[in-house]
Amino acid sequence: DIQMTQSPSSLSASVGDRVTITCRAGQSISTYLNWYQQTPGKAPKLLIFAASRLQSEVPSRFSGSGSGTDFTLTISSLQPEDFATYYCQQSYSTPYTFGLGTRLEIK
Amino acid sequence: QVQLVQFGAGVKKPGASVKVSCKASGYTFSNYEINWVRQATGQGLEWMGWVSPHSGNTAYAQKFQGRVTITRNTSTSTAYMELSGLRSDDTAVYYCARATYYGSATYYFDYWGQGTLVTVSS
Numbered sequence A: 001d002i003q004m005t006q007s008p009s010s011l012s013a014s015v016g017d018r019v020t021i022t023c024r025a026g027q028s029i030s031t032y033l034n035w036y037q038q039t040p041g042k043a044p045k046l047l048i049f050a051a052s053r054l055q056s057e058v059p060s061r062f063s064g065s066g067s068g069t070d071f072t073l074t075i076s077s078l079q080p081e082d083f084a085t086y087y088c089q090q091s092y093s094t095p096y097t098f099g100l101g102t103r104l105e106i107k
Numbered sequence B: 001q002v003q004l005v006q007f008g009a010g011v012k013k014p015g016a017s018v019k020v021s022c023k024a025s026g027y028t029f030s031n032y033e034i035n036w037v038r039q040a041t042g043q044g045l046e047w048m049g050w051v052s053p054h055s056g057n058t059a060y061a062q063k064f065q066g067r068v069t070i071t072r073n074t075s076t077s078t079a080y081m082e083l084s085g086l087r088s089d090d091t092a093v094y095y096c097a098r099a100t101y102y103g104s105a106t107y108y109f110d111y112w113g114q115g116t117l118v119t120v121s122s
Helices: none
Strands: A004-007 A010-013 A019-025 A033-038 A045-049 A062-067 A070-075 A085-090 A102-106 B003-007 B010-012 B018-025 B034-039 B046-051 B058-060 B068-073 B078-083 B092-102 B106-112 B116-120
Touching (some): A004 A085, A019 A033, A019 A102, A045 A062, A045 B106, A070 A085, B018 B034, B018 B092, B018 B116, B034 B068, B046 B092
Antiparallel strands (some): A033 A085, A085 A102, B018 B078, B034 B046, B034 B092, B046 B058, B068 B078, B092 B116
16 A cells, blocks of 8 residues: 655644645655545545646645655645645555645644 | 435444445536545545446455445446445545546546445444
């Protein structure tokens, strides 16, 4: 199984801040990397696919980068609705593993 | 609009089975694989397996091999996930998710069901 390691596990930030979340794969996964956002009691929502492609209707303040083993999700200017948990996921090979999540909290 | 609506929550006794359904609408059901992902309370996301509505082919995570069966009914645009031999640590919210390929660059879950809580308790 491909292990996905996210950091940090939690993060406190303020509205307007720029934040970056990192995700490292246990082996090279090319760009088979997706990012999801989840708020309490809701299903995950796709933000970024193929490491850097913005899903339709997702605000442009979200961006992704990376390939191989190292990836980042950046939120350029935090908005109140962005406080949530973020997960990376590899779809290079089954089982399609997720990172443990990064909980983004209001400072 | 694309929707995945799940049914089949509930409380089950240890050793029992549960079958959760996922009814798709707003797109051609046969064209997209359906995946199942679960999430224990306060925990992360765990992929369980997928079914191809077109062929009926399936793939399962090794962890669930022998206990999980994912099927589909193309006439009703519904996918099913059945988990047997339930244990307390199977207590979780179970999600279905539609999967889309982006060329050869990735495979991602673009629409999700609302989730179904399965509680395993005696």
